[in-house]
Amino acid sequence: MFKVVLFKELNVRSGQTPLRFKVRDDVAGELVFDPGLMVDAASMMAFAQDGSVKPGAKFDAGLKKEIDRYKLVLGEVFLDLLQGGGKIDEDSLKMAVQERLALQENPCARGTSVVERFRSYLEEQKSTGRFSEKMYRESYTLSRKLERFLVIKEMVGLLPEEMTLELVVEYEKFCIDEYLYAYNPKYEHLYPRDYVNNRWWPKKKLQEEPLRKVLIHFHTFWNDLVLYGEIEKSPYEGYVSWMQPKKYKNYVEVMNEPLSITRDEFMKVVSTPVPESMSETKDAFVLQCCLGCRGEDFKQMSLMNIRISEEGIPYIYYVHKAVRKCARNEFKYDIEVPMVKIAFDIALRRKFNFYFGSYSASYNRRIKELLRFCGITREVVVYNSRTGESESLPICEVLSQGHLHQTHMDIIRELECLRGLRGDFNLGARAMVKMKDMPIEEHFKLLNSAFNQRPYRVDHNLNIIEGAPCLPYDPLVYKEQPEKLFGRRTNPYVISELVPMPSVEGKTLERVEVKYGHTLQTPRKLLVLGSQVGDYLATLEDEHRQQVYYGMMLLKILSDFNVTFVNYCKEAIYELRTSLRGYGYSTYFYLNGDSIVLLYACQSEMWRRRKILNDITHIREQRWKHVLGEVEAEDFDGVLDNLYGERGSTKREVYEMRACCSYVSQALRQARLDAGLMQEDIFSKWGHRADCGNLHQAENGIRVLPYKYLERLLEALGLKAIIVRPGLDGWNAISRKRCLEDMLIEIGEPGRGYVKKGRK
Numbered sequence: 001m002f003k004v005v006l007f008k009e010l011n012v013r014s015g016q017t018p019l020r021f022k023v024r025d026d027v028a029g030e031l032v033f034d035p036g037l038m039v040d041a042a043s044m045m046a047f048a049q050d051g052s053v054k055p056g057a058k059f060d061a062g063l064k065k066e067i068d069r070y071k072l073v074l075g076e077v078f079l080d081l082l083q084g085g086g087k088i089d090e091d092s093l094k095m096a097v098q099e100r101l102a103l104q105e106n107p108c109a110r111g112t113s114v115v116e117r118f119r120s121y122l123e124e125q126k127s128t129g130r131f132s133e134k135m136y137r138e139s140y141t142l143s144r145k146l147e148r149f150l151v152i153k154e155m156v157g158l159l160p161e162e163m164t165l166e167l168v169v170e171y172e173k174f175c176i177d178e179y180l181y182a183y184n185p186k187y188e189h190l191y192p193r194d195y196v197n198n199r200w201w202p203k204k205k206l207q208e209e210p211l212r213k214v215l216i217h218f219h220t221f222w223n224d225l226v227l228y229g230e231i232e233k234s235p236y237e238g239y240v241s242w243m244q245p246k247k248y249k250n251y252v253e254v255m256n257e258p259l260s261i262t263r264d265e266f267m268k269v270v271s272t273p274v275p276e277s278m279s280e281t282k283d284a285f286v287l288q289c290c291l292g293c294r295g296e297d298f299k300q301m302s303l304m305n306i307r308i309s310e311e312g313i314p315y316i317y318y319v320h321k322a323v324r325k326c327a328r329n330e331f332k333y334d335i336e337v338p339m340v341k342i343a344f345d346i347a348l349r350r351k352f353n354f355y356f357g358s359y360s361a362s363y364n365r366r367i368k369e370l371l372r373f374c375g376i377t378r379e380v381v382v383y384n385s386r387t388g389e390s391e392s393l394p395i396c397e398v399l400s401q402g403h404l405h406q407t408h409m410d411i412i413r414e415l416e417c418l419r420g421l422r423g424d425f426n427l428g429a430r431a432m433v434k435m436k437d438m439p440i441e442e443h444f445k446l447l448n449s450a451f452n453q454r455p456y457r458v459d460h461n462l463n464i465i466e467g468a469p470c471l472p473y474d475p476l477v478y479k480e481q482p483e484k485l486f487g488r489r490t491n492p493y494v495i496s497e498l499v500p501m502p503s504v505e506g507k508t509l510e511r512v513e514v515k516y517g518h519t520l521q522t523p524r525k526l527l528v529l530g531s532q533v534g535d536y537l538a539t540l541e542d543e544h545r546q547q548v549y550y551g552m553m554l555l556k557i558l559s560d561f562n563v564t565f566v567n568y569c570k571e572a573i574y575e576l577r578t579s580l581r582g583y584g585y586s587t588y589f590y591l592n593g594d595s596i597v598l599l600y601a602c603q604s605e606m607w608r609r610r611k612i613l614n615d616i617t618h619i620r621e622q623r624w625k626h627v628l629g630e631v632e633a634e635d636f637d638g639v640l641d642n643l644y645g646e647r648g649s650t651k652r653e654v655y656e657m658r659a660c661c662s663y664v665s666q667a668l669r670q671a672r673l674d675a676g677l678m679q680e681d682i683f684s685k686w687g688h689r690a691d692c693g694n695l696h697q698a699e700n701g702i703r704v705l706p707y708k709y710l711e712r713l714l715e716a717l718g719l720k721a722i723i724v725r726p727g728l729d730g731w732n733a734i735s736r737k738r739c740l741e742d743m744l745i746e747i748g749e750p751g752r753g754y755v756k757k758g759r760k
Contacts, residue, residue, distance in 0.1 A: 002082075004074045005049050006067070007032060017041040021070060023078050023093065031090050033074060033097065039063055073100050114160045115147045117230075121221050131217075139217040142175075148190050149174045152181060160225060163235045169242065175211055178202045208243040251382040251398045254390060258420040259398060260407035265376050267452055270342065271476070272374040273518045273559070279477040281366040283346045284354045288401065290343035290451055291316055292408030292432065293335075295360060295401045301352045303462075306339070312457035312465065313444050314339045320429045333429040336436050338444040340453040345470050348462065364400040371396035412450045478516040478559075481725050481732070483707070487739040490704045491732065492660035493723040494554065495564050495667045501720040511714040512707050513722045517559025520728045523647055524556045525595040526640065527633035529626055533587070534639075536601045544580055548587060548601070550659035551576045553640060555589070555596055557656070559727030564667040571620055573599070579666050588619050592626070597633050599623060651747045653734050656726070657704065665701035671717050672699070682716045 007020035019037040024030050046059035051067045053059050077096045081088050112120075122139050125131040131139070149171050150156050158167075174181075179202040182191040191201055222234040253259035261269070266289060274282050288298050297318050307317045315338045322331045339347065356363035371377075377394040384391050399407075409427055410419045425431065435443060448455055456467025464470055485491050496515055503509070528534060537545050551565060555576065561568070567575040569588070576587040588600040600619050625631045645651030672682065679699070698705050698713055705713075714721055725731070734743065744750055 002075075002078055004051075004071050004078070006044075006047060006051055008044060008047075008049065012041045013045065015041055017044060019044075019066070019070075021074055023074060025078070025082075031078075031088070031093055033070075033090070033093055035070060035097075037066070070097075073097055076100065112159075113157045114163055115143060115150065115158075117160050117225075118143050118146065118218075118221055121224065135217065138214045142214055142218055145175050145178065146171065148178075148181075151190060152187065161231045163222075165235050165238060168235050168239065172211070172215065172243070175215075176206045176208065178206070179204055212243055250385045251391075251393070252385060254381055254383050256420070257381045258406070258410055259380060259382065259395075259403050260410045261371075261376060261395065261399065262419070263411050263414050263450065263452075265378070266407070266411060269371070269374045269376065273476045273478050273516055274370070274373065275480050275516070276477055278366075278370055278373060279474060280350075280354060281356075281363075281370050282477075283350055283474070284356075284363070285367055285370060285404070287343050287346045287350075288404045289407050289411070290340050290447070291337050292405050293318065293337070294320070294405050295363075298401075299354075303347070303351055305352075306347065306462065307336075308458060308460050308462075309440050311441055312459065313440055314344055314458050314462070315440060320432070322429050331429075333433050334436070335429065335432045336440070337432070338440060338447055340444075340447050340451050341456050341467065342451070342453055344456075344458075348470055349472065349474070360401055367400060368396055371399060412446065415446075415450055473519075473521065475518045475521070478519045478727060479729070480516070482736070485732065485735045486737055489735075489740060490706045491725065491735075492657045492704050493725050494558070494660050494663050495721050496562055496724045497722045498564065498667065498671055498714075499720045499722065500718060501714075502718050503715055509715075509720070511711045511720045513720065515722050515724050517724060517727045520557065520559065522594075523728055524591075526552060526556060526598070526636040527592075527595050528598040528636040529622055529631060529633045533598045533601045534636075536603075540585075540603075544583065544585070547578045547580050547662060548576070548585055549640060549643065550655070550662050551578050551587070552596075552598075552636075553644065553656055553659050554663065554726070557726035557728040557731060559724065561591075563663075563724065564670075565663045569616060571623075573616060573619060573623060579670070588616070590623050595633075597623075597626060598636060645747075648733075650734055650738075650743050653732060654740075654743055654747060654749075656731075657735070658701070661704055662701040664705065665699045668713065669699040671719060675717055677717070682713065 002023060002025040005022050005024065007022045009017060016038040017040075018034060019039045020035075021033045022030055023033065040060070040063075043060045043063055046054055046057040047064075047067065048054055051071050053064065074093075074097060077100055078088075078093065081092065081096060119140070122131065122136060122143065126133075126136045150158055152174075153167075153170075155167075181187050182201045182203075219236055222231075222236055225231045226234050251259070266286075269282070270286060284298075288295075291298070293301070293316070297320055301316070301318060305316050305318050306314055308314055315336050317334070317336050320333045320335050322333065356366065372394075376396050379392050380395050380398060381390055381392050382398055383389075406427060409421075409431065413419050413421055421427070438446075444455065447453070454467060456464055458464050481491055483491055493514075501509060501511060537548060540548070554563075555561070555566070561574055565577050567577060569575055573588055573590050576589065578585045578587070583603065585601065585603050587598060589596050589598045591597075599622050622631075626633055641647075644655040672679070698709065710721065741750075
């Protein structure tokens, strides 16, 4: 063990004496180090041999600083020499101490350029842990830009003390507009034209806001140089930012305006089908609302947070950390929240693997897009802290993940007509802890009532043992279908609704809107109750019977029955309406789970002029007999499979496309008749003859009408069409890869297809 002490001469009490130190070690012996400094002998009397100040003695503060400095350096240097294993004597010790002191006084060698000094600074910050890997990469990219900037300015080797405020501003503007220099052949040596290095070129103008965040590291670099004493002042002194800062919007709820969605709005979000691109956002939003946790807790959750109670109720357990700023105290709250069925399904399906970036901005932006897509546009009055004024805005533009905890509490209190209670006791972590004191069975019932969910039970392996099973997929997520199929054919569709939309002179209106429903994993089953439906359809002509079968095929694969050819009667009974050449046919059915049960079929002339059948007593009685199990239904899918092929075959796809065309023509023909127009009246508006191409085929059901022709027809009728496509997963798989002509040849109908010129 070594020790560093003062080397004092006891007989010298006045005048000047040298400041010397001794390093005592069992191996190296005693080594004397003389830094060459002369100090007052009277001042040295105040210090003990170990360099500490004697009790009650007056001492020189400057001398004390020098003694501590040399003692520290001697200890570090001697330890390095011992670990190095080399020869240790007074000369080697003195040389090593002088090098260490020179490095401390000037850590950067004289004459180092600003680029080299900036890069060494980045290495120091990274090695000490002050810079993360991402910050280091961003700042090192900034150093490359600085190097190219100095080359272009012909100032290579610029020293840090030579950097001026004007150069700093020019450098910032260079970073934004560097793409202009990259395309200039004059600087080809800085921006290589080969394929590999071309990827790193700046291709467009850099946005100011991302650059502002990176330039903070460059600004800190100059402040640290001043702190180190390498330069006298920073070039940023007197700097006035010329970049326009991003205007952040911070909205705060005002009195009597709870900044949260209501229970009905939440259920609308849950029941709205969304595309695959929004499915992750929807699941995260619904799960966080059901759990009521804050963003920082939600990001750290996993399946390990799920616990099971003795009653078989799953609940989330987590520890919420809260910091009281005024007292700077940290509080920890143990929170337990039962999981309603929809939250449990999402947790098992997603396993809490949600990623929206490192910051909350991306998640907040996606929440706004989700609410806007679901139609949550109720206006609320909020206070804008940036402008200092109250504004009336749609709630979809205001809500963020910071308000989801409030949404959870407001949905619960909406049952008691207490929505909007605020304050830490009613809304903070203590409110969640207070609900923990409630028996978990009562808490579970309360959440089920608030979020409109049914109770269930699970075992300790998270298997549902009571209640609806957990689906491995979300049926309310759909895949967007293309407008065109193989060969530029229009993807078949049916009309969900025709909405009045008068023409506006000089403006082109969007008269076709595509609507998606939930996804069907398998087609619905088709059953028939009794023999009445089959016997009646057998009496029809082949063409008329085929039209009714077309409607049945569509019922099996449509997401829902909100279409023009299906009418809801009452008591869960629907009517399939089919028309052909002035005759109308009604087929009554009801939906039993995933099965369509046919109840009754009848004919009525000109069904468009008659009212819906009001007396359906006998139909209702048949339905209840089947529900109670008094009569059995027979399979009717075999009839369609024998006529049109099995599901997934080429023949079945061809006939499903014809079914779509048939019922689109039925809706358009009915709309024209309701408007009191003839076909000639519509065609004459554009100066065409009555049998012109696609417009004439619209009411004949010969082919799928492209959007542009459908829009022209709707414009003449003053309508807007909301169209839907079958929601069966994988529908039209063959049509997306093969042309219609080849499909017709395969099923033995080559004459029905369109033959290209020059092809036999």
